[in-house]
Amino acid sequence: MLAAGAISMVPYSATAQNAEETKAEKPVSVEPQIRTRDMTGTFGGQRISYRATIGETVLKSDDGKPEAVIVTTGYVKQPRDSSRPVFFLFNGGPGSGSVWLQMGAFGPKRVAIPSDARDDGAPPYPLLDNPDSLLDVADLVFIDPPGTGFSYLTDGTDPKKYYGLEPDAEAVAKVIRLWLNDNGRWNSPKYLGGESYGTTRTAMVARKLEGETYNDVGLNGLILISTILDFAGREPTPGNEMAYVVTLPNMAAAAYYHGKVQAPSVEAIAEEARRFAIGPFATALLKGQDLPDAERAAVRAELSRLTGLSEQYLDNADLRVTDQRFYKELLRDRGLTIGRLDSRYTGRDFDNAGETPDNDPSFYGIDAGYTAAINSWARETLGFETTREYQSIGSDPGRNWQWSLGSGSGRNAYLNVAPFIGQAMRQNSQLRLFNAQGYYDFATPFFGAEYSLKRTGIPQDRVEFHYYDAGHMMYVRDEDRAKLSRDIREFIRGR
Template sequence: MIVRTLAALVLGTFLMVPHAAIAQAGKPAASEKAGDIEPQVRTRTMTGTFGGQRVSYRATMTETVLESDDGKPEAVIVTTSYVKDPRDASRPVFFLFNGGPGSGSVWLQMGAFGPKRVAIPSDARDDGAPPYPLLDNPDSLLDVADLVFIDPPGTGFSYLTRDTNPKKYYGLEQDAEAVAKVIRLWLNDNGRWNSPKYLGGESYGTTRTAMVARELEGGTYNDVGLNGLILISTILDFAGREPTPGNEMAYVVTLPNMAAAAYYHGKVQAPSVEAIVEEARQFAIGPFASALLKGQDLPDAERAAVRAELARLTGLSERYLDQADLRVTSQRFYKELLRDRGLTIGRLDARYTGRDFDNAGETPDNDPSFYGIDAGYTAAINSWARDTLGFETTREYQSIGREPGRNWEWSTGQGRGAYLNVAPYIGQAMRQNSQLRVFNAQGYYDFATPFFGAEYSLKRMGIPQDRVEFQYYDAGHMMYIRDEDRAKLSRDIRAFIRAR
C-alpha cells in the first residue's frame, strides 16, 4: 500500500488528515472501525473536446478522511477531480457541490459540467427505462478551469463512520467547515494555492456556497481568496419558501413563477416568457404586496382589482383566488393550474406534467419533474464511478440522502427566532474582497428556488451590485436538462470565468 499524507490542519473542533491510498474495496459504514479505513485514490488519464478545445485531463476520485482531535476517523469525503494534464497552476479551479442538504454532486457532474453527461430527454419528458447513454459533454468547462466535485458527508459515496455523532457534521456551519477544510487540503495536495478559485453549487448548494465562502474568506489565518461565486438555482433567504400564516413574502416571490408556468402551458397570453415574467415582477412587488400587507383592511374595490390581475397572470379563476384569500401556495398551484386537463405540474421544473391517482386532491401525489429524471442520473454516476473510474465500494450512491436532512442543524446563531438568510455572508465576502464577483443562474420554471426570490436576496443592502450577474434560462431547477440551456449555461459561466 502506498500512502501519501498531506499537512494536517487544526481547525475548530476536529482535525482532518487526508490519506490517499489504493484500496481493494470500500466497506459499509456499519463495519468500519478506526483502524480499518484505507482511503482510495482512483485515477484515469483521458481526453475530450470542451468548448471547442481538445484537452487531456486526469480524472481522480479520492477519499479524504476527517479525524477528530484524538485521531479517530469520523467521516470519509469523496471528491472527483478533473485536472488538465500536464498540471497548470495558472488555470482556475472550480469547486462544486449540489444541495439538499443530502444531495450528491451527480446532478452537476453528470448533467452540466463533467466531461461526460447522461442523455435524457430535453423536452420535459420522462427518462424512461435503461440503458441511459453516457455521452461526451462538449459543454464541460474543462477548457477554462479544472473541476473538483465535492460530496459532503452523507451524500454520494461520502459517509460518517459508525460512532460519529451526526451533529458534528450535519448542519449549516458544521457542513461548511468540513467542506472548507476539504478545499484547503485539496489546494495543498495539488499545489494550487495561487490559482484563481471559483466556488459554486446548486439549490442548497448556493446556501452552502455562502457558508463556505464565509469559512474560506473570513478566517483570521490561512485565508483562501476567491475570484467568483457561481450560484445555480439560488436559495439564500429561506423566508421566501415558507408560506406560514403571516409570511406574505412567500406569495410575492412565487408569483412570477406562476405566471411563467401559466404562460408555458397556454393558460395566459404574452409575447414571451420574459414579458409575462416582468409584468408579474412589477405586480408582485407593487399592488400585490401592498394588498397582502393590508390584510383584513384591504378595501373591497382594491381586492377586486388585485384579484382580477392575479387571475390574468396565473391562469387561475377569480373564484378560486377569492376562496384562497389571494394566497395560493405553490403546492396548490401545481394541482390547480391544469386540473381541467387532469394533469399536475412539476415543482423542480413546471414544464413537466404528471397524472395523479385522482384529480380531486389539493396537492400532487409526487413531483413529475423529479421522478422524470432521477433513474437516469443514478445509473450514470454509478456506471461512471464504478466501471470507468474504478471506484470500489459496496456503499450505495446517495443522490438524495435522507440522513443529513433528518439531522440538519439550521441555526447560524443569528439571534433568537431569526429566520435563515445567508445572503449577508456573500455581501461581507464581496466587501472584504474587491475582486470577488457573483454569477447567478435561474430557471423560469423552478418553484423549488424561485428566481424572484434570488433577485430579492441578492439586490438588498450590502451586496455590491456592479459585481453581480444574473442569467435566466427557459427551463427549471436543473436548467441544464434542456439542451439549449445547458449550452447557454456553459457559455455564460465560461465568459464569467474568463472575465476575471
C-alpha cells in the first residue's frame, strides 16, 4: 500500500510542478495608465480648447512579454480635426526626458526661469500659461523614450533591446504608429522633431518610418533643434582636426558676448569665424608639423583676435584649444567659467587654477526648475500616478547605449546619420527640414550642424537654417522662445 501510495503521488506532483512552471512563465501583464483633462488656453493669439492626455504605451516581445512602458503626453485640439498637423517631439541625451521641450518651449504651460542667463534659484518655480505653444497650428505629442521621463523597461528586459541608435529608433517609430492607429490620424500632416540627440533620433526614426522597416508613414517636415548628426565633429580626439574647426565660431560668439572681442554683432563675428575656420585655420591644422612659421604666426594672431585668448596660450595649445579648456580660460582673469550648453552663463569653480571647469553652470542653472515643473504638471494637474521618479537626464540609457550603426563598427565606425535625412528627403519630394541653432551652444555647435546638412545628398532647396541669441535650449531666453515659436509656426503653415 505504501508503494502503491507513493506511485500514485508521482503524477500528482508532476502536474503540480508543471502548473507552477506555467504560472511562472506566463507574461506579467501591464495595464497601461491613461489620464485625460480637458482644458483651454490662448496660443498664437487663438483661444483653443484642447484635451491633454498622458498615457502609457506597452511594447511587447514576440512572445507577448511586456518589455518597455513608454509615456506620451499629447495635446489635441477639440473637437478633434484629423486635417490638423500632428507634431511628435522628444528630447535627447540619450537619456533625456521630453521635459525641456514640453515645459520650456511648446507645451501649453511653461516653467518661468530667468531669461538673462542667471541661476533659477530655489522653488517654488512659477508654472505659467505659454502663449508660444504651437497648439494653434498643430496637435502635439511629447514622447519619453525608454529610460527617460516616467518611461521604463520591465524587470528582466535586456537593455540592449532598447538602448541604442537602432533599437531606440524602432521603439519610437512603433509608438508613433500606435498613436496614429489609436487616434485615427494616419492621413494627418505629420512633423517629427527633437532637440540635441533628439535630432539624431529624428534622422533614425525618419529612416524607420519612411526608408527602412515600415516604409509607410509619410512625413511633412523634420524639425531639428540644436543639431548633432555627425559625431566626429564634436570629438577632439588627437588627429581629428574638424573638432577644432566646427567649434571655432562658437568660441568667437562666446568671446563677443563676454566682451573679449569686438564686432558689430554676434552674426558678424560668427561669419568672420566661419570663413577663417574653413579656410586658413583648417588649412593650417591639416598641414600639421609642415606648417611654416610665418603662416603659423598669422593664423595664431587671427585666432587670438577671434577667440580672445592670448597668443601665448594658443601657442602652448598648438593652435588646438578644446572646448573644455576654453570654458575655463576665456574668463580666467575674472575668476569665472562659462557654460557648455549656453556660454552666456558663468560660474565659479572651487579654485581658478584648473584646466577645465568643475561643472556646467548653464545646466545646474536651470535643471531644478524644469524637474519641479514636469512633476507638478504630470502628477498634480494631469493626475498621472506613479512611484517612479521622473528621469530628466536618466543615466541608464547613456551607460548602456549602443552607438554602432549596423555594420558601422570597427574600421567603419564613422557615425554620421545626416545621410538618412538626405535619403528621406530624396524619397519624399515634399519633406522639408527646419534647423534651429543657438549661437552660444557648444554641445551642438551651429557650424557643425551647417557642415552636416550642407553636404552631398541633402536637397538644399528644402532646408531652412534659423539662429538664436542663446544656447542649446534657446527657449530659456524669452525673446528666443517667441522667435522659435514664430519660425516653426511659419514653417508648419508653409507646407
